[in-house]
Amino acid sequence: MSIKINIPEDVNLILKTLQNNGYEAYIVGGCVRDSILNRSVNDWDITTSARPEEIIKLFEKIIPTGLQHGTVTVMINDEGYEVTTFRKDGEYEDSRHPSKVEYVTSILLDLSRRDFTINSMAYNDAVGLVDPFEGIKDLKNKLIRCVGRAKDRFSEDALRMLRALRFSAQLDFDIDFEITEASKELHESLNKISVERIREEFNKILISNSEKLEIGYVFKLTECWVSELNGLEEFSQDNPNHVYSLFDHTLKSTKLVENTLHLKLTMLLHDLGKVNTKTIDDAGIAHYYGHPNESAKIAEKILKRLKYDNDTIEKVLTLVKYHDSELRSRKSVKKMLNRIGEELLRDLIKVKWADILSQNLVYAKDRLTNLVNVEQKLNEILEAKECFCIKDLAINGSDLINLGVKPGKEIGVLLNILLDKVIEDNSLNNKEFLIEIYKKII
Incomplete structure (x- = not known):
């Protein structure tokens, strides 16, 4: 040739x-x-x-x-x-x-x-x-194959097992059976590799084709960096909203979310807390009360173990914590804007889209329609420059001190009470109105 x-x-x-x-x-x-x-x-x-x-x-x-x-x-x-x-x-x-x-x-x-x-x-x-x-033949056949015996190559450099998975993801190639068998046998040697090296290969797999993580799971490679995935394929969610195992739901949602690293990480980690929070009611339906916070705790351990930067960790933990939050009314959108800001709220909407589309689609239409409405409300709030945080209130701490409030924690408490009123009705964001409201409070 x-x-x-x-x-x-x-x-x-x-x-x-x-x-x-x-x-x-x-x-x-x-x-x-x-x-x-x-x-x-x-x-x-x-x-x-x-x-x-x-x-x-x-x-x-x-x-x-x-x-x-x-x-x-x-x-x-x-x-x-x-x-x-x-x-x-x-x-x-x-x-x-x-x-x-x-x-x-x-x-x-x-x-x-x-x-x-x-x-x-x-x-x-x-x-x-x-x-x-x-190599030309393998390019034509779309196959990742080792030079010589896979076991020899991986015994030399354990990171090659992850590199095989990464090339498979980047090129959409199959992986040679010999690599599969050698990886299952030698996967524990990845524990000798620095977490930074593993993290970089992991990131490339996530961004290139996160579906390949299923192969990494079968190869037992995920055990070296996110062992918390172990057993999820056998974890039945036992809830009408879910038709997939927790593992399949996790992979599907990770695939469906926008191809940005912190969003991919969010979906991979967003439901890990379900394992520790599952309860069954009298009708045999499972519930997972508090699982977002539990998932955030687990996610923090994983992200710190892999030495992600603080910005990525903060974004992922925030999105995991709020991924199951109720967003419907204008007030709820403003409150979430106050908590996490515009950028992360737009990311949260993307997270919710991926989450819904990887659940029972029988219930998806209304929930997705609501997300469209939520995004419309968000755009309207921002375009109208409605107040949703203390710094945009028409009254501030100095004003309250002039009204006789002693400096200290009480000022923050009062400002948050006034903010709640304004979030409910933006027309109240007027200094005279807020002073009147303050007087009624005290």
């Missing part, structure tokens, strides 16, 4: 410089894969028979980014390109990194150390495609 890849000018300059000085040089890995698939290429990586010290001599500006692994970054027109010497890896002692690397002179040996066949191809214009492990 004849392959022609259009290589950027700066990358070609690096290849030609190395080749003109007697060295082999190829683009390699993901840039080859994505070029063949007509996907955008983020990084153009180069592999060469030249040693790092030889590479350094050939280019004016380099950054020694990974000399211990044979990698230097060559700067061309303010862009950096990683150039790595052909190598093979030594023993992997921590399920992630080789204890040493050994330079080799063969591109075939270099490709044989890589993870998946679709990432183990190299190319230059002179030689064409170098594909010793049938």
Whole structure:
């Protein structure tokens, strides 16, 4: 199969410089894969028979980014390109990194150390495609398959199990059966991998195709970062509003929500508290009183365990806490605006859409119609600049002090009482009216 890849000018300059000085040089890995698939290429990586010290001599500006692994970054027109010497890896002692690397002179040996066949191809214009492990065939068949034995590759680097899942999600490829079996056997070695590395792969899976998490569950990979999902597929919700197991409901709602990380995380975690709050009434119907708050507690443990940033944690916990809240009247919309602000309220509406669509659709129409009305009320409130928070009240703490209120907590209490009145009737947001209301309160 004849392959022609259009290589950027700066990358070609690096290849030609190395080749003109007697060295082999190829683009390699993901840039080859994505070029063949007509996907955008983020990084153009180069592999060469030249040693790092030889590479350094050939280019004016380099950054020694990974000399211990044979990698230097060559700067061309303010862009950096990683150039790595052909190598093979030594023993992997921590399920992630080789204890040493050994330079080799063969591109075939270099490709044989890589993870998946679709990432183990190299190319230059002179030689064409170098594909010793049938990566092209696997691209055509839409298959993720390891170079050599999956068990060997995963024993070297446990993160490759998650990378297989991530590539499957990003490319919508199937996963080779051997990867399935090796993952089930070796999944516990993921506990040796840093949570930051796991989190980044997890994020990419969520954003690319969250449905693939079901495969991760079957592979037992989810046990290493969100073991709280264990057993959810057997958890029957026993309520007319639900026709799916808690696991299926969770995956469906995660799939249906807008493709934004904190929203995906919200749906994945929003109902975990049901496991601890289930009660059955006399009619045999299950109820989950307080499950949003319980879910938020569980979600906080998971998000902190995976070291998410504080902004993401705060957004997710807020949305989980309020995902089951009643929003219907204009007053309820204003109160929620006061609690969480416009941005998160719009996110909450998206969360509720996904939640409803992953429940019993017999009851969905009225609930979805209500959400449309809620969003309309929200837009009207904002367009009319109606008051829904203390800072927009026509009266403030200084005014209350001038009326004889002592500074302290009482001011906040009184302002919140006045705010409730204004939320009920925005026409009351007038200083004279509020003073009269205050006088009646005291």
